[in-house]
Amino acid sequence: MELCLFLGCNTPAIRPDVERAIRASMPILGIDLVDADNYVCCPAFGAFPSTDSDSWLATSGWNLSIAEEKGRDIVVQCGSCYSSLRMGREHLMHDAEKRTRVNELLEPTGRTMTGKSKVRHVSEVLYKEIGPETIANHISKTLQGLHGVVQYPCHTLFPSEVVGFEESARAPKGMRQLVEALGATVDSYSRELQCCGGAGGFMKSTPEQAIEFAKTKFDAILEETKADFIAVSCITCLMHMENVQNTLNKRVGEERYKIPVFDYNQLLALCLGFDPKQVASICNVPRDSVISRLVSVNPNEYKGPLRRDRKPAAETEVV
Amino acid sequence: MDLQGSIKDLWKAIYNTGDLHHCFNCSTCLSGCPASHGDPPLLVRNLARMVILGLEEELLNDDTPWACVSCSKCEEMCPMDVKPFEMILAIRQWQSANDETRVPPSIVEIYKRGYTQAVGVNTELRESLGLPELNTITKNPEQLQMFREILMKTPVVSANDYMFGG
Numbered sequence: 220m221e222l223c224l225f226l227g228c229n230t231p232a233i234r235p236d237v238e239r240a241i242r243a244s245m246p247i248l249g250i251d252l253v254d255a256d257n258y259v260c261c262p263a264f265g266a267f268p269s270t271d272s273d274s275w276l277a278t279s280g281w282n283l284s285i286a287e288e289k290g291r292d293i294v295v296q297c298g299s300c301y302s303s304l305r306m307g308r309e310h311l312m313h314d315a316e317k318r319t320r321v322n323e324l325l326e327p328t329g330r331t332m333t334g335k336s337k338v339r340h341v342s343e344v345l346y347k348e349i350g351p352e353t354i355a356n357h358i359s360k361t362l363q364g365l366h367g368v369v370q371y372p373c374h375t376l377f378p379s380e381v382v383g384f385e386e387s388a389r390a391p392k393g394m395r396q397l398v399e400a401l402g403a404t405v406d407s408y409s410r411e412l413q414c415c416g417g418a419g420g421f422m423k424s425t426p427e428q429a430i431e432f433a434k435t436k437f438d439a440i441l442e443e444t445k446a447d448f449i450a451v452s453c454i455t456c457l458m459h460m461e462n463v464q465n466t467l468n469k470r471v472g473e474e475r476y477k478i479p480v481f482d483y484n485q486l487l488a489l490c491l492g493f494d495p496k497q498v499a500s501i502c503n504v505p506r507d508s509v510i511s512r513l514v515s516v517n518p519n520e521y522k523g524p525l526r527r528d529r530k531p532a533a534e535t536e537v538v
Numbered sequence: 539m540d541l542q543g544s545i546k547d548l549w550k551a552i553y554n555t556g557d558l559h560h561c562f563n564c565s566t567c568l569s570g571c572p573a574s575h576g577d578p579p580l581l582v583r584n585l586a587r588m589v590i591l592g593l594e595e596e597l598l599n600d601d602t603p604w605a606c607v608s609c610s611k612c613e614e615m616c617p618m619d620v621k622p623f624e625m626i627l628a629i630r631q632w633q634s635a636n637d638e639t640r641v642p643p644s645i646v647e648i649y650k651r652g653y654t655q656a657v658g659v660n661t662e663l664r665e666s667l668g669l670p671e672l673n674t675i676t677k678n679p680e681q682l683q684m685f686r687e688i689l690m691k692t693p694v695v696s697a698n699d700y701m702f703g704g
Binding site: 226228229231232233235236238239242254256257258259260262263264265266267268269270271272273274277278281299302324325327328373374376377378379382388412413414416417418419420421424425427428429431432497500 | 570572573575576577580601604605606607608609610611613614621623627630631634635641642644645648652653654655656657658659660663664667668669672673674675678681684685687688689691692693694695
């Protein structure tokens with residue numbers, strides 16, 4: 220499958236190890252990636268979507284036109300980018316007047332937006348196109364023995380009509396199955412579907428309340444699960460869920476909140492055997508407790524349910 | 539709540555959709571809304587009521603639409619298809635158009651370099667991770683200029699050109 224990689228702003232600028240994890244892991248699973256050259260901000264909801272429809276949709280149109288030129292769908296990890304591009308495309312596809320206006324604006328630059336490129340989230344590609352079984356059959360290390368919890372990116376769930384790919388946005392399964400494919404046990408907890416609260420102006424305008432809000436989630440994880448790690452698939456969830464734990468520790472005066480947070484592609488890349496220094500080195504909550512416990516796969520011994528079609532060791536051995 | 543200054547048709551200027559009038563204040567939009575825990579809280583149903591009632595001054599001075607995290611859960615939950623998140627964006631757009639101090643500084647960053655963050659500047663770190671150099675628009679003056687020219691024709695940039703060095 221050929222896709223156009225849209226990186227957004229935070230991943231390449233602040234967490235390029237996540238970018239490295241995506242670029243390392245996806246091709247092994249059959250996804251060919253090319254860069255969206257000259258892309259711009261998605262646009263972030265707090266930017267042009269908060270000023271006027273022309274600047275919002277012209278910016279969406281600019282980005283979509285890049286993928287259209289390459290004849291590929293877009294793949295994106297950041298939840299906000301995903302939702303903004305999907306919503307922008309939705310408006311342009313369902314409102315001929317807006318589409319005409321945007322193409323008028325794009326015309327002098329030689330660009331055009333027709334809608335032939337769709338926007339896909341990396342977790343959807345992993346879950347729906349590649350699938351947990353294929354992932355389980357490709358990994359050389361597992362998270363066996365470790366417990367994890369998952370954080371679904373809100374922007375991939377709501378509104379399901381526009382952004383969704385799960386059978387039910389109120390009972391999503393993708394992230395759980397993807398993490399289970401890596402051999403970990405995924406624990407459920409009462410606040411699993413609660414938003415991390417990291418995007419938009421909530422944290423900036425009322426940080427006290429935003430941190431209290433996040434605390435309810437972390438307390439539920441600590442009380443109800445044996446989580447050794449949190450798996451996310453959104454750059455904002457990743458950064459916010461680390462930073463909040465450090466803030467909470469300062470408040471309670473002890474290291475109570477110290478659950479490592481990983482982007483799913485980082486866990487995947489680690490299980491595919493990539494160097495932790497390259498694919499999972501930038502963090503504010505130490506990850507050694509997970510990285511040091513990766514278990515090498517022994518195909519003769521490991522018979523997890525998702526590995527049933529793994530070929531015998533002799534056939535998979537690399538010569 | 540003072541209804542003296544109520545402007546009957548204000549909703550048409552802010553969020554011109556018939557669906558808005560189906561809102562019966564059930565508060566489903568608040569369930570799961572992170573910013574509803576803020577101080578002051580973002581109360582989506584109250585904003586819908588304010589738009590319908592045409593409370594211009596209260597709406598212009600209301601900061602809470604900007605606390606929205608854009609998770610769009612309200613959009614999923616609303617039983618009347620009001621599309622509350624679209625309404626939040628519409629209120630912000632109307633505020634930005636009527637009060638230049640509301641125009642988000644991030645759009646100036648995007649105009650200047652294409653991004654809200656310094657994308658492609660961390661070359662040493664990227665190299666150490668085995669990452670390629672990025673073909674950013676910041677490094678491509680011709681493309682950046684084309685992108686700016688599009689923006690110059692849009693309402694927010696043409697109405698506030700002084701912010702963009704124009």
